[in-house]
Amino acid sequence: MLKLNKSDTLLFIIVAAMVLLAPFILNPFPQGSSLAQMFNAGYPDLMQRFVIFGILVIGFNILFGLTGYLSFGHAAFLGIGSYSAVWMFKLLSMNVIPALILSMIVAGIFSLAIGYVSLRRSGIYFSILTLAFAQMSYNLAYSVLGNPSSNYNLTNGETGLQVYSNDPQYFASSGAPDTPHLFGMAMSDSSKLDIGSWQFTFNNGYYMSGILMLVAFYISIRIFRSPFGMMLRAVKSNQQRMNYTGLNTKPYTLAAFVISGMYAGLAGGLLSSMDPLAGAERMHWTASGEIVIMAILGGVGTLIGPIVGAGFNEYFKNILSKINDGILHQWLSFLPDGLENFIVGILHYFVGKGWHLTLGLLFMMVIIFLPGGLVEGGQRLAKLFKRKKTEDGSDSNNTPAE
Amino acid sequence: MDQILLQILNGLDKGSAYALIALGLTLIFGTLGVVNFAHGALFMIGAFCAVTLQRILNISTITEDPTKTDFLGNPATIKTPIVETWFGPEVGASIIDWSVPLAIFFAIPIMAAVGIIMERGLIKHFYKRPHADQILVTFGLAIVLQEVIKAIYGANPIPTPAPEAFRGSFDFGTYIGFEANAIIYPYWRMVYFAFSAIIIAAVFAFLQFTTFGMVVRAGMADRETVGLLGINIDKRFTIMFAIAACVAGLAGVMYAPINSPNYHMGMDFLVLSFVVVVVGGMGSLPGAVLAGFMLGILEAFASMNQVKAIFPGIDQIIIYLVAIIIILTRPRGLMGRRGVMEE
Numbered sequence: 001m002l003k004l005n006k007s008d009t010l011l012f013i014i015v016a017a018m019v020l021l022a023p024f025i026l027n028p029f030p031q032g033s034s035l036a037q038m039f040n041a042g043y044p045d046l047m048q049r050f051v052i053f054g055i056l057v058i059g060f061n062i063l064f065g066l067t068g069y070l071s072f073g074h075a076a077f078l079g080i081g082s083y084s085a086v087w088m089f090k091l092l093s094m095n096v097i098p099a100l101i102l103s104m105i106v107a108g109i110f111s112l113a114i115g116y117v118s119l120r121r122s123g124i125y126f127s128i129l130t131l132a133f134a135q136m137s138y139n140l141a142y143s144v145l146g147n148p149s150s151n152y153n154l155t156n157g158e159t160g161l162q163v164y165s166n167d168p169q170y171f172a173s174s175g176a177p178d179t180p181h182l183f184g185m186a187m188s189d190s191s192k193l194d195i196g197s198w199q200f201t202f203n204n205g206y207y208m209s210g211i212l213m214l215v216a217f218y219i220s221i222r223i224f225r226s227p228f229g230m231m232l233r234a235v236k237s238n239q240q241r242m243n244y245t246g247l248n249t250k251p252y253t254l255a256a257f258v259i260s261g262m263y264a265g266l267a268g269g270l271l272s273s274m275d276p277l278a279g280a281e282r283m284h285w286t287a288s289g290e291i292v293i294m295a296i297l298g299g300v301g302t303l304i305g306p307i308v309g310a311g312f313n314e315y316f317k318n319i320l321s322k323i324n325d326g327i328l329h330q331w332l333s334f335l336p337d338g339l340e341n342f343i344v345g346i347l348h349y350f351v352g353k354g355w356h357l358t359l360g361l362l363f364m365m366v367i368i369f370l371p372g373g374l375v376e377g378g379q380r381l382a383k384l385f386k387r388k389k390t391e392d393g394s395d396s397n398n399t400p401a402e
Numbered sequence: 403m404d405q406i407l408l409q410i411l412n413g414l415d416k417g418s419a420y421a422l423i424a425l426g427l428t429l430i431f432g433t434l435g436v437v438n439f440a441h442g443a444l445f446m447i448g449a450f451c452a453v454t455l456q457r458i459l460n461i462s463t464i465t466e467d468p469t470k471t472d473f474l475g476n477p478a479t480i481k482t483p484i485v486e487t488w489f490g491p492e493v494g495a496s497i498i499d500w501s502v503p504l505a506i507f508f509a510i511p512i513m514a515a516v517g518i519i520m521e522r523g524l525i526k527h528f529y530k531r532p533h534a535d536q537i538l539v540t541f542g543l544a545i546v547l548q549e550v551i552k553a554i555y556g557a558n559p560i561p562t563p564a565p566e567a568f569r570g571s572f573d574f575g576t577y578i579g580f581e582a583n584a585i586i587y588p589y590w591r592m593v594y595f596a597f598s599a600i601i602i603a604a605v606f607a608f609l610q611f612t613t614f615g616m617v618v619r620a621g622m623a624d625r626e627t628v629g630l631l632g633i634n635i636d637k638r639f640t641i642m643f644a645i646a647a648c649v650a651g652l653a654g655v656m657y658a659p660i661n662s663p664n665y666h667m668g669m670d671f672l673v674l675s676f677v678v679v680v681v682g683g684m685g686s687l688p689g690a691v692l693a694g695f696m697l698g699i700l701e702a703f704a705s706m707n708q709v710k711a712i713f714p715g716i717d718q719i720i721i722y723l724v725a726i727i728i729i730l731t732r733p734r735g736l737m738g739r740r741g742v743m744e745e
């Protein structure tokens with residue numbers, strides 16, 4: 001089906017089903033219960049982030065996973081995409097189609113220019129060049145291009161670029177909503193379904209991003225299985241040998257860089273379409289670092305890894321930042337008082353505002369013990385179960401998908 | 403002329419910090435071949451050593467003064483730092499006043515311990531793995547260290563003043579024949595520059611004139627042969643890592659009065675120091691120092707109003723711009739050696 005082989009088709013169908021049914025899967029607990037407040041992730045804002053960062057990391061994986069070029073400046077394209085989309089909202093109309101197209105084109109142009117220069121070097125130099133370009137974009141967006149009194153105010157600096165009522169919007173039709181929409185369907189609108197005490201939310205923006213993510217995922221599968229993808233893998237394993245055989249690898253790596261830049265631009269455009277406000281902090285190099293973290297957590301060079309990594313990162317960020325001391329006391333109330341206070345005192349540093357610490361530690365653990373990311377962890381578990389000849393492990397390859 | 407001199411002086415203090423961090427990075431890279439993304443965190447830990455010592459010295463005993471009352475009618479409390487009760491009020495007060503320079507002695511053992519633990523506990527296991535893995539694991543470590551500091555000291559910058567004697571500025575221009583008020587320069591920045599010059603000279607002298615340094619230099623050139631000669635080169639490289647951590651830490655200690663320490667100062671400096679190392683040439687110690695000062699001074703010149711009027715925003719991007727040009731035209735950097743990190 002769809003020119004994919006059997007296992008890829010299966011993988012694609014599983015991912016598609018999960019994306020389409022996510023409002024059910026992510027809301028396993030009834031509305032209003034304490035577990036629901038903590039673990040339910042089926043609300044639009046978070047689900048949108050799952051799929052949008054999924055797109056971003058799928059794109060990053062095409063570059064890093066296939067060619068081995070570690071870009072530390074990918075957030076620049078995310079930011080550029082966000083700004084382009086908001087400019088389209090300001091100039092044309094609140095329809096998301098031109099915004100997404102422009103954000104991909106602009107990010108593509110930028111990645112062509114940056115990639116052309118950066119790819120002349122490899123290894124650590126490439127990482128530092130991309131980092132330098134991203135920091136340049138960030139600094140410019142914050143200072144000169146973001147100064148409201150200067151002539152080149154493209155980004156509106158610290159306030160962030162947003163749509164104002166006196167913007168021209170040359171193609172705005174009168175009946176359309178004044179938030180980003182797809183031919184009249186507002187991205188922020190949701191329909192709700194109540195079954196018993198469960199409530200499921202189906203958000204327009206989520207489904208549009210989700211379908212785009214499926215398209216992005218499909219394209220990435222095709223790239224992985226194509227001769228082009230094979231060429232990129234050859235670059236990763238030994239670029240020098242490729243050069244000795246008389247083959248110029250530059251067009252291939254550059255193409256991979258531009259594709260992944262356009263993915264990032266699309267993700268940026270989608271972020272702006274969900275909430276038409278773009279700020280420079282999206283381009284900061286720690287944001288680039290977070291993209292790398294997501295890719296590594298999931299598993300670099302695998303198909304499903306980026307989606308797993310993005311979902312895992314966003315989900316745990318969300319849960320960990322919600323847990324506070326009160327909840328910890330509630331959970332550990334079965335322990336004797338002194339011990340309870342002691343454990344809560346320690347855990348206090350790892351939850352709530354300290355979630356960065358937990359994710360940082362987890363990231364280090366994954367790099368040290370599990371270089372293939374969570375996907376490799378799943379495969380190892382599966383092998384372990386197979387050796388014991390139980391059938392339980394057969395689906396553990398897919399369990400980390402959320 | 404006085405403008406040019408002023409900008410050179412302005413660039414010196416930042417340039418010193420860049421040079422010191424880049425020197426440590428290069429030491430680690432040259433000896434162990436590891437790209438250490440956690441080096442900025444070491445700089446930050448150094449700055450927080452100064453904060454910690456300041457807090458320790460300010461631990462006080464609280465006594466009540468029955469003769470005075472505060473506005474609620476309660477007896478007023480007097481805080482007496484324990485140092486003052488130990489050494490007498492005058493000596494104690496000056497010890498507290500000099501807490502930042504004193505923190506140098508406090509920081510050296512701490513930074514050396516941190517360095518050794520880092521190398522033996524984590525980085526040792528990454529020698530055989532690709533550079534990308536080294537970058538990533540040290541990047542993760544940097545995040546963790548930064549968050550630990552944030553959990554202990556909070557997210558706000560902590561003012562750490564310089565000793566009374568070095569606060570304020572002096573008229574540098576009058577010493578070298580300019581008219582008064584042409585070149586005003588803060589004392590502490592001068593101290594910082596002198597301090598970093600001493601540290602840099604000490605590191606070079608150590609490598610150049612001691613037997614230990616000679617072995618380390620030999621190990622940098624050809625690790626295997628030195629190992630075959632029966633010298634435990636790993637142990638010496640671990641010590642070099644500790645020294646590099648100390649250099650970064652001391653740079654941080656003395657930088658605390660210039661810029662109040664906060665938990666992300668390390669990350670801010672890290673990116674720039676990497677750029678400095680690349681511009682200077684991977685693995686070249688003189689290159690790192692030269693590039694550090696050069697980029698610091700260039701940055702100062704780019705932030706002059708006359709320059710900004712011609713190229714708006716140039717002060718924000720000059721360092722990156724220079725780095726990009728250097729990497730593309732001179733791939734080995736200013737003073738890079740042949741065969742280091744060339745893929």
